[in-house]
Amino acid sequence: MAFSDLVARLDASCLGAFGVSVTYQPQAGGSYQVTGIFEEGRRPEEATPGMYTAIFFRAADLPAAAQRGDQVTIAGVAYRVVDVDADAEGGVRLVLHKI
Secondary structure, eight states, rough: OOHHHHHEEEEHHHHHHHHHEEEEOOTSSOOOEEEEEEEEEEEEOOOSSSEEEEEEEEEESSSSSOOOOOOOEEEEEEEEEEEEEOOSEEEEEEEEEOO
Protein backbone atom coordinates (compact mmCIF):
# COMPACT_ATOMS: atom_id res chain seq x y z
CA MET A 1 0.00 0.00 0.00
CA ALA A 2 1.32 3.43 -0.96
CA PHE A 3 2.05 6.04 1.70
CA SER A 4 -0.63 8.35 0.28
CA ASP A 5 -3.21 5.56 0.71
CA LEU A 6 -2.20 5.13 4.35
CA VAL A 7 -2.52 8.87 4.97
CA ALA A 8 -5.95 8.93 3.28
CA ARG A 9 -7.12 6.10 5.54
CA LEU A 10 -5.75 7.84 8.62
CA ASP A 11 -7.42 11.12 7.63
CA ALA A 12 -10.75 9.32 7.11
CA SER A 13 -10.46 7.62 10.52
CA CYS A 14 -9.63 10.89 12.30
CA LEU A 15 -12.46 12.74 10.54
CA GLY A 16 -14.84 9.94 11.51
CA ALA A 17 -13.77 10.08 15.15
CA PHE A 18 -13.22 13.81 15.70
CA GLY A 19 -14.95 15.53 12.78
CA VAL A 20 -17.86 17.92 13.03
CA SER A 21 -20.30 18.91 10.32
CA VAL A 22 -19.76 22.50 9.15
CA THR A 23 -21.11 24.71 6.39
CA TYR A 24 -18.50 25.67 3.78
CA GLN A 25 -19.23 28.62 1.49
CA PRO A 26 -16.73 29.35 -1.28
CA GLN A 27 -16.55 32.90 -2.63
CA ALA A 28 -17.88 31.61 -5.95
CA GLY A 29 -21.20 30.82 -4.25
CA GLY A 30 -23.06 27.85 -2.87
CA SER A 31 -23.28 26.31 0.55
CA TYR A 32 -21.97 22.82 1.33
CA GLN A 33 -22.01 20.54 4.38
CA VAL A 34 -18.51 19.16 5.00
CA THR A 35 -16.90 17.26 7.87
CA GLY A 36 -13.78 18.80 9.38
CA ILE A 37 -11.66 18.65 12.52
CA PHE A 38 -12.07 21.94 14.38
CA GLU A 39 -9.09 23.38 16.30
CA GLU A 40 -10.24 26.31 18.43
CA GLY A 41 -7.59 28.82 19.53
CA ARG A 42 -4.89 27.47 17.22
CA ARG A 43 -2.43 30.40 17.05
CA PRO A 44 -2.16 33.98 18.39
CA GLU A 45 -3.79 36.76 16.40
CA GLU A 46 -1.67 39.92 16.37
CA ALA A 47 -4.06 42.45 14.74
CA THR A 48 -6.81 41.90 17.30
CA PRO A 49 -6.47 40.36 20.75
CA GLY A 50 -7.41 36.72 20.55
CA MET A 51 -6.58 33.51 18.75
CA TYR A 52 -7.02 32.26 15.22
CA THR A 53 -9.02 29.08 14.80
CA ALA A 54 -8.28 26.30 12.30
CA ILE A 55 -10.10 23.43 10.66
CA PHE A 56 -8.78 20.39 8.78
CA PHE A 57 -10.51 18.89 5.73
CA ARG A 58 -9.63 16.43 3.03
CA ALA A 59 -9.25 18.63 -0.06
CA ALA A 60 -11.34 16.15 -2.08
CA ASP A 61 -14.30 16.77 0.27
CA LEU A 62 -14.44 20.47 -0.59
CA PRO A 63 -16.51 21.66 -3.58
CA ALA A 64 -13.53 23.66 -4.94
CA ALA A 65 -9.98 24.49 -3.91
CA ALA A 66 -10.07 26.47 -0.66
CA GLN A 67 -9.18 30.14 -0.96
CA ARG A 68 -8.68 33.09 1.35
CA GLY A 69 -12.01 34.82 1.79
CA ASP A 70 -14.14 31.66 1.75
CA GLN A 71 -16.48 31.29 4.72
CA VAL A 72 -16.95 28.42 7.20
CA THR A 73 -19.80 28.28 9.72
CA ILE A 74 -19.19 26.08 12.76
CA ALA A 75 -21.95 25.60 15.35
CA GLY A 76 -23.66 28.78 14.16
CA VAL A 77 -20.47 30.91 14.30
CA ALA A 78 -19.19 32.34 11.00
CA TYR A 79 -15.47 32.46 10.18
CA ARG A 80 -13.54 33.79 7.18
CA VAL A 81 -10.60 31.84 5.74
CA VAL A 82 -7.40 33.88 6.18
CA ASP A 83 -4.81 31.23 5.27
CA VAL A 84 -4.76 27.90 3.45
CA ASP A 85 -2.16 25.22 4.26
CA ALA A 86 -2.44 22.24 1.91
CA ASP A 87 -0.30 19.14 2.34
CA ALA A 88 1.04 16.84 -0.36
CA GLU A 89 -1.24 13.98 0.68
CA GLY A 90 -4.62 15.64 0.12
CA GLY A 91 -5.22 17.37 3.43
CA VAL A 92 -5.95 21.06 3.83
CA ARG A 93 -5.88 23.10 7.03
CA LEU A 94 -7.69 26.42 6.94
CA VAL A 95 -6.81 29.20 9.37
CA LEU A 96 -9.98 31.06 10.30
CA HIS A 97 -10.88 34.47 11.69
CA LYS A 98 -14.22 34.96 13.43
CA ILE A 99 -16.47 37.33 11.49
